[in-house]
């Protein structure tokens with residue numbers, strides 16, 4: 001069995017690594033640089049070790065390609081391409097469209113096409129299937145299924161094997177073949193009654209997190225105004241053994257999922273005339289946190305940040321990953337610069353970002369911790385500036401939320 005995986009990023013490469021143990025895998029990506037690196041056995045994704053990749057390549061189980069012709073004889077195709085927002089924050093299905101073109105134009109025989117990219121309910125049925133058919137000049141008909149990805153990059157306790165996986169096909173045969181595929185490397189498969197349920201469940205999972213993060217971000221502001229510790233209060237509430245789940249405040253949410261997926265759900269809701277009030281407001285609260293943080297820093301520093309040298313510590317969207325998509329650091333830096341501060345950033349995990357390089361962790365008037373990687377010590381953070389504001393709750397001794 002040959003499996004083609006379209007998109008070799010966080011999701012696609014992770015699936016490739018697991019599936020290569022059971023199938024011959026070809027990883028298709030339209031980024032030549034990534035493909036070249038992968039074929040040299042160099043992984044760009046946390047959680048997929050380069051040594052494993054090299055082994056899979058050497059044993060002929062995996063190779064990466066930019067050539068559509070290499071997927072022509074695939075039995076199974078998994079789509080794992082970005083589903084971001086457009087500049088006006090609407091669902092952007094252009095990457096999915098391009099992936100459909102690759103699949104439609106190249107697949108020569110009937111295959112099972114599974115979508116793992118996150119999108120709104122109806123995407124498999126009303127977008128992916130008709131688009132692949134539109135781009136295909138052959139009289140082949142494929143099976144279609146969805147199995148939304150739940151990978152949490154950088155996490156070691158939950159992985160492809162032990163994270164339950166939802167799936168649903170457009171037909172019973174598609175569902176059965178999808179189950180057969182994933183059951184090789186996933187212990188717990190949960191079939192739902194339609195692709196739309198699986199698509200909606202994935203969006204709701206991330207919306208649940210987005211709304212709760214917004215709630216705790218709002219609560220951090222309430223706690224500060226009441227003169228109590230948000231962290232101590234959250235720990236106190238968390239002693240309740242049921243009906244409470246602890247979320248922690250931050251400078252905002254980042255990554256490809258939490259700031260994005262809820263907007264897919266809101267867009268689908270509004271298209272159907274249903275309200276998405278919580279979702280829209282939660283998004284605003286999370287986006288406004290960066291301004292709140294900068295206002296707190298300014299208030300602690302005489303109300304004026306003009307010409308102050310400010311070092312933002314950690315610009316990745318989360319600990320120990322190099323991913324900067326939608327990172328809250330971007331808005332924090334913007335608001336600091338708007339306030340006249342001279343801003344640099346330190347993040348050796350990210351190293352290069354927006355044409356700037358990571359600065360030394362030293363010599364600032366003010367430091368603001370947005371993300372604390374495990375290779376950065378509390379001691380070094382506290383000694384890099386006379387005033388340190390921590391948005392992560394992991395730097396004892398600093399000012400913070």
Ligand SMILES: NC(=O)c1ccc[n+]([C@@H]2O[C@H](COP(=O)([O-])OP(=O)(O)OC[C@H]3O[C@@H](n4cnc5c(N)ncnc54)[C@H](O)[C@@H]3O)[C@@H](O)[C@H]2O)c1
Pocket residue numbers: 006007008009010011012028029030031034080081082083095098099102116117118119149150151152153256257
């Ligand atoms: N990163 C996560 O934690 C995560 C978790 C669950 C679900 N998802 C979803 O999975 C999907 C993929 O996300 P990701 O994080 O892996 O993205 P990513 O940016 O890490 O990887 C996407 C890859 O697809 C490639 N690509 C883009 N257009 C392509 C095309 N037309 N053909 C082939 N390759 C193409 C890019 O070069 C990139 O290497 C998204 O829908 C995302 O919402 C992501």
